[in-house]
Amino acid sequence: MLNLSCPQEKLYASVQTVSHGVSGRSTQPVQNNIYLESTSNTLRLVATDLEFISLEGEVDGDVADQGAVTVPARLLTEVIGAVAGDDVTLEADEQSTLTVTAGRSSFRIRGMSAADFEMLPPMDDPDSFELPQRDLHSILSQVVFATSRDETRPILTGALFNISPSGLEAVATDTYRLALRKMTAEIPISDSRVAIISRTALDEVLRVIDDEADATATVSLSDNQVLFEIGKVRVGSRLIEGQFPNYEKVLPDDCDRQITVSNADLTNTLRRMLIVAREDSNRVVLRGSDGTLTITAESQDVGKAEEQIPATLEGEEPEIAFNARYLLDALQAIPQEEVRLELSQPLNPGTLKPVGTDEYLYVIMPMQIM
Secondary structure: OOEEEEEHHHHHHHHHHHHHHOOOOOOOHHHHEEEEEEOOOEEEEEEEOOOOOEEEEEEEOEEEEOEEEEEEHHHHHHHHHHOOOOEEEEEEOOOOEEEEEEOOEEEEEEOEOHHHOOOOOOOOOOEEEEEEHHHHHHHHHOOHHHOOOOOOOHHHHEEEEEEEOOEEEEEEEOOOEEEEEEEEOOOOOOOOEEEEEEHHHHHHHHHHOOOOOOOEEEEEEOOOEEEEEEOOEEEEEEOOOOOOOOHHHHOOOOOOEEEEEEHHHHHHHHHHHHHHHHHHOOEEEEEEEOOEEEEEEEEOOOEEEEEEEEOEEEEOOOEEEEEHHHHHHHHHHOOOOEEEEEEOOOOOOEEEEEOOOOOEEEEEOOEOOO
């Protein structure tokens, strides 16, 4: 049976990461556990809900005996985080009891048989390619927040990826806003692929990826699964089945007024306006005139807030209302110093873009001006 020792710090980091794969809603109790398996020189950790997320990690260790066991995720996380000592010894017996020893501490955790633990099946003939971690982080951070949390429309709870030999395009929408990010790159696949990947999996990729790393992440796609390999962490998921909405129909194709402002000025002003706007469905009104953008928020119960920031205006003077939180979500994902709002009529969608690049756009539905 399983018997090995490994560094406490690395084991704890891996357990914390992998434990996010446990949903806690499984009807099979063993799926609420973390699967531990000792191989020739490593400890493999796996947790999965068998649908939207599978997380796997590895820790190098001194293996005395190979074997496997499953133990409750929350309990294992607490124990490994609490023990004192540079190294931890894990030993499982034939009754699936795991003994954790470190320093002067010893814990016996009642587990369940590894034979009953189910995992996602191996991928069938996947296409694989590599992306710099910083690029993958940039793409996901600009798109994932716009996915829907409404599980009655599962197709919108994921992001659509259009992948071709010349690059990729990622899209997400919750019907109130839409985020679209494009990237040009040489991707070694022979045919274009389309995949809808769950927000649950993409959130975990964002959690473990290094947004400043030179290292690459490997992405593998089959007809029904995706796998991200980031260092010693593997994030897998079944793809969401169904037809993603024809998002190109909602992309505005004309505008007769533009507002160019400092990203920092607009971000900080919206945060202040939310003190009032949160009492009125986060509504803020934007009005442009004479090189100034005036932003107001008003609530019958709280009062009124108003602030002006410098802006470059083109076309007719704009007046439109938006959800301030939706604007902030996009602004915080845009690294460029200046952004441009492209508008038409007060009840038509607006488009937010970073100045200096055409790789990203964010479409947001307006609110009615009260």
